[in-house]
Each structure stands twice: as C-alpha cells, then as structure tokens.
Amino acid sequence: MMNIDELKIELKSFFGEGEIKFDEPMRNHTSFKVGGPCDIMIIPNSKEKLIKALELIKKYNIPYFIMGKGSNLIVKDGGFRGVILKLTGLDYIIVKDNNIIAGGGASLSNTAREALLNSLKGMEFASGIPGTVGGAVAMNAGAYGGEIKDIIEWAECVNDNLELIKLTKEDLNLSYRHSRVQEENLVVVEACFNLDKGNYDEIKSNMEELNRRRIEKQPLNYPSAGSTFKRPTGYFAGKLIEDSGLKGYRYGGAMVSEKHAGFVINYENATAKDVLEVIKHVQDVVYEKFGVKLETEVKIIGED
Numbered sequence: 001m002m003n004i005d006e007l008k009i010e011l012k013s014f015f016g017e018g019e020i021k022f023d024e025p026m027r028n029h030t031s032f033k034v035g036g037p038c039d040i041m042i043i044p045n046s047k048e049k050l051i052k053a054l055e056l057i058k059k060y061n062i063p064y065f066i067m068g069k070g071s072n073l074i075v076k077d078g079g080f081r082g083v084i085l086k087l088t089g090l091d092y093i094i095v096k097d098n099n100i101i102a103g104g105g106a107s108l109s110n111t112a113r114e115a116l117l118n119s120l121k122g123m124e125f126a127s128g129i130p131g132t133v134g135g136a137v138a139m140n141a142g143a144y145g146g147e148i149k150d151i152i153e154w155a156e157c158v159n160d161n162l163e164l165i166k167l168t169k170e171d172l173n174l175s176y177r178h179s180r181v182q183e184e185n186l187v188v189v190e191a192c193f194n195l196d197k198g199n200y201d202e203i204k205s206n207m208e209e210l211n212r213r214r215i216e217k218q219p220l221n222y223p224s225a226g227s228t229f230k231r232p233t234g235y236f237a238g239k240l241i242e243d244s245g246l247k248g249y250r251y252g253g254a255m256v257s258e259k260h261a262g263f264v265i266n267y268e269n270a271t272a273k274d275v276l277e278v279i280k281h282v283q284d285v286v287y288e289k290f291g292v293k294l295e296t297e298v299k300i301i302g303e304d
C-alpha cells in the first residue's frame with residue numbers, strides 16, 4: 001500500500017465529514033476558479049487537529065501545502081499530489097479592548113468589519129482584501145497605503161517541529177508581500193492586531209471610500225487573484241503592462257484585464273494553463289520592452 005493510502009486511512013479515524021475531502025477539485029477553492037484535484041484536503045477546526053494532521057502528514061512523508069481562501073493562488077490543471085491544509089475552519093474573531101485576536105483562517109474582511117463594529121481604526125485598508133488572516137500575515141497583505149505590518153502585534157504559528165510559537169511584529173520579518181512565515185514554512189494559526197480607538201462613522205466612510213475605489217478600478221466581476229505581479233522597484237506593474245500594449249491580451253479563457261492591466265482574469269472558463277500562458281507572455285513582452293522582470297505575487301503550485 002502506498003504511503004498516501006495509509007495516510008488516508010489514518011486521517012479518516014481523526015477527521016469527520018466536512019473536515020476531510022479526497023480528490024477535491026481545487027478550482028472550487030481558488031478565487032481564479034482554476035486547478036485540478038488535490039489528493040487530500042483537510043479543513044481542521046482547531047489548532048490541535050491541525051497539529052495532528054501535520055503529525056500524520058510528516059509520519060507518512062507526504063507533500064503538503066497550507067492555504068487560506070486561495071485568493072492569491074493558482075493550482076495547475078493536473079492538481080496537487082499530496083495534502084492541502086485549508087485553514088478556514090479556524091475562523092474565530094475576538095475583540096479585547098484595542099486588540100483583535102483572530103484565527104488564522106478568519107476572513108480578513110470580517111475581521112476588519114469587527115474592528116468597525118467596535119469603533120477601532122487602522123484596519124480599513126484590509127476590508128476589501130478577500131483572503132484570510134493567516135494568508136494576509138504570510139503575504140504581508142496591503143492596500144491604499146496600509147499593510148499588515150502596521151497593525152500586527154503578534155502571530156501564533158506552528159513551526160517545522162510542530163511547536164506553537166508566538167512571533168512578534170519584529171520576529172515576523174514583514175516586508176513588501178513577504179514574511180518569515182514564507183521563509184520558514186510556518187503555519188499561522190492566530191494573529192493579534194493592535195488598533196486605535198476611533199469614530200465609527202469616520203471608519204465606516206473610510207472603508208466605503210476604499211471599497212468604492214476598488215469597485216471603480218478593479219475587474220471584480222471576473223475571477224482573478226488580484227494583482228498578478230509584484231510591484232517592481234521604481235515602476236508599477238499595471239502601467240508597464242498597459243504601455244506594452246497588452247491590455248486585453250488573451251490566451252484561451254484568460255486575459256489581461258481591460259479595466260486594470262495589473263490583473264490577469266479568468267474571462268471565460270480559463271484553465272490554469274491559459275492563465276499561466278498569459279502571465280508568461282506578459283513577463284516576456286514587458287522584459288523585452290522595458291528590461292523589467294515581473295515577478296508573480298500569485299503563488300503557483302501543482303502539476304501540469
């Protein structure tokens with residue numbers, strides 16, 4: 001019997017219906033709506049169960065990948081051989097004075113909404129980012145001049161030895177779309193944001209204004225993963241792509257958005273291959289024209 005079959009049997013005795021899925025199509029779990037099946041998906045609803053899952057995965061030496069809402073993720077069409085650990089079961093949000101403590105799988109926008117309801121300011125920038133708290137910490141997500149680095153107090157993570165460790169803002173090494181979480185393959189299970197007391201109406205109108213700007217500028221009616229590329233030093237990816245004449249460039253069902261050239265969108269039943277072809281073409285043309293290498297912000301996993 002293969003290791004993965006033995007793992008499946010052992011997992012079934014720990015995880016109930018709804019917490020574990022087999023041959024699960026990843027297109028149902030990515031905002032791009034692309035991706036073939038993963039062998040196993042586990043959605044643990046407690047830290048203990050998450051650690052148990054990791055223990056078993058390591059025991060059988062099976063590859064794994066941690067995900068939140070898949071809003072910055074492309075899974076290739078052949079899917080993922082191994083286990084996808086989806087953290088969205090850890091979705092609690094607790095408000096304590098000026099702090100918000102949220103599970104790694106809590107929705108970032110729900111967390112920002114909770115801040116609003118408690119008249120806590122500083123998290124408005126995050127209200128339109130469609131990921132989880134863990135994904136946002138891993139990516140140091142940011143928008144409209146704010147980033148996770150500005151508000152995070154600490155994050156509790158599981159390390160490679162399966163220990164729970166608490167990392168402060170400084171420990172987390174946060175920089176543009178980067179963190180120690182990515183460097184060391186940590187799993188963020190909980191984070192604490194430190195906010196300031198503010199005025200409910202002002203926070204609300206600030207959030208509404210930022211979301212209005214998003215709706216106006218971004219192709220939110222098509223599946224995507226937001227900005228496909230990181231901002232290259234000294235440039236804007238969208239402007240370079242637009243100036244390369246690539247707005248509307250299409251391959252299969254994937255396209256460079258006409259509304260915002262920094263977004264590759266799933267225009268019509270795109271496969272992951274279509275999306276990756278568009279990304280490659282954009283990188284090649286922008287490099288040819290401007291000598292700038294565009295790096296993807298989006299994470300790419302799986303097999304063709």
Ligand SMILES: Cc1cc2nc3c(=O)[nH]c(=O)nc-3n(C[C@H](O)[C@H](O)[C@H](O)COP(=O)(O)OP(=O)(O)OC[C@H]3O[C@@H](n4cnc5c(N)ncnc54)[C@H](O)[C@@H]3O)c2cc1C
Pocket residue numbers: 031065066067068069070071072073087104105128129130131132133134135136137138139140141142143181186187188189220224225226227299
């Ligand atoms: C319409 C749209 C708009 C967007 N706007 C913005 C924006 O303004 N600013 C911005 O920064 N991003 C934006 N994004 C991208 C995305 O929402 C963020 O990167 C978000 O933080 C990803 O969170 P996630 O839970 O979806 O992570 P996933 O896509 O599931 O994973 C992304 C990465 O984070 C890691 N990860 C996820 N959860 C954990 C965890 N608990 N522990 C450790 N690692 C983890 C994964 O391994 C992977 O490497 C946008 C996306 C879309 C679709």
